[in-house]
Amino acid sequence: MKVEAENGTDVRAIIPPPYEPPKRKRFPWVFVGILVIAVIALTAGILPRIQARTELKKETAEMAIAVVSVVQPRRSGPAQELVLPANVQAYADAPIYARTNGYLKHWYADIGTHVKAGQLLAEIDTPEVNQQLRQAHADLATAQANLNLSKITADRYQGLLSTDSVSKQEADNAAGDYAAKLAVEQSAQANLKRLQDLQSFQKIYAPFDGVITARNTDVGELIDSGAGGGARTELFHIAQPNRLRVYINVPQNYSQVAKPGMTADLTLAEFPGKRFQGQLVRTANAIDPVSRTLLVEISVPNPSGQLFTGSYAEVHIKLPTQGSLFILPVNTLLFRSEGLRVVVVGQDQKVDLRQITIGRDLGSEVEVVAGLNGDERVIVNPPDSVIAGQTVRVTQPGGKAQ
Numbered sequence: 001m002k003v004e005a006e007n008g009t010d011v012r013a014i015i016p017p018p019y020e021p022p023k024r025k026r027f028p029w030v031f032v033g034i035l036v037i038a039v040i041a042l043t044a045g046i047l048p049r050i051q052a053r054t055e056l057k058k059e060t061a062e063m064a065i066a067v068v069s070v071v072q073p074r075r076s077g078p079a080q081e082l083v084l085p086a087n088v089q090a091y092a093d094a095p096i097y098a099r100t101n102g103y104l105k106h107w108y109a110d111i112g113t114h115v116k117a118g119q120l121l122a123e124i125d126t127p128e129v130n131q132q133l134r135q136a137h138a139d140l141a142t143a144q145a146n147l148n149l150s151k152i153t154a155d156r157y158q159g160l161l162s163t164d165s166v167s168k169q170e171a172d173n174a175a176g177d178y179a180a181k182l183a184v185e186q187s188a189q190a191n192l193k194r195l196q197d198l199q200s201f202q203k204i205y206a207p208f209d210g211v212i213t214a215r216n217t218d219v220g221e222l223i224d225s226g227a228g229g230g231a232r233t234e235l236f237h238i239a240q241p242n243r244l245r246v247y248i249n250v251p252q253n254y255s256q257v258a259k260p261g262m263t264a265d266l267t268l269a270e271f272p273g274k275r276f277q278g279q280l281v282r283t284a285n286a287i288d289p290v291s292r293t294l295l296v297e298i299s300v301p302n303p304s305g306q307l308f309t310g311s312y313a314e315v316h317i318k319l320p321t322q323g324s325l326f327i328l329p330v331n332t333l334l335f336r337s338e339g340l341r342v343v344v345v346g347q348d349q350k351v352d353l354r355q356i357t358i359g360r361d362l363g364s365e366v367e368v369v370a371g372l373n374g375d376e377r378v379i380v381n382p383p384d385s386v387i388a389g390q391t392v393r394v395t396q397p398g399g400k401a402q
Helices: 028-063 128-162 168-200
Strands: 066-067 079-097 102-106 119-124 203-205 212-216 234-251 264-266 276-286 293-301 312-320 326-331 334-336 339-345 353-354 356-359 363-369 377-379 392-394
Touching: 079 293, 102 128, 119 234, 128 168, 234 276, 234 312, 293 356
Parallel strands: 066 392
Antiparallel strands: 079 234, 079 312, 102 119, 119 203, 212 234, 234 293, 264 276, 264 312, 276 293, 326 363, 334 339, 339 353, 339 377, 356 363
């Protein structure tokens, strides 16, 4: 409808149109949601990886630090006990052989018999020696008869020479014949004495007080003294067990401290927990070039005969040591081209390669004579790749690292 004003003007032209609110622009919420989801997904995927990588680096750095166990040097005592294998021998030990040929007539001592010096052990029947002795008596009688005749002749010729009844040559011949007959008589006497000595060997006597440890003959057995080149037969073996000789081979490292007069204890398997006291009486004063050991003799009293000769035993000797020496296990040693070392852990957990000088080898342990103060922490089984200044972690006795 057209409305006109009084002056003829179009009313619609002056009346404003109805009010319409402005249209708002739509924000892209879809894109925002997608962006949020992408950020969340990215965060969920990257952060764990970053965290895992950080933890891996930390764990790798921790695993790169070697975990070690340590020991402290142990100060050696005033005396070190040395245990060495030994052979027990009798103070006097001798085989007894026959000195004449014949057949065994009788024996009077068997194994285990305690005999005195000079006691009769056996008798040998020597028929050949007896006959030779009879012949020697006859030869001596003949030689003496010829000697007497030669002496009479020489004296007679000497008297006739003074009256020029015989020549000088005849007198000299008589004197020479007398000298020859005298030598023959002396030879016959020596042969008789030799056979008498052989006949005295028919009886075999004990050379000293002891125990018969072996009897290797019996009645009727042929006895050969070996004088004719045959094999000798040992009839008896006698040992004196009231005092024993114990020989040990002391290593060269201990040779300077093994001195006569030191006490030594003897232990045997058949006497568990019991020690027999002895004394070091002498040394060889020379090192065996083959074994590099010093031969040492120890004397052990055995009045009751409780210890048997030939036994295997162990000798315990307490050797004096210096108070400044330390003991370390052998698995703490590190052998390098520049010399022997041990690896010491400092208070800052860094290692130091310490040069040491070892003394005696105690088997599973060694004696350190220089290079340690006694308060060090020494690594056990150090790796060959260890270097000075390297950081390590020390395990506690329970296995926990610090």
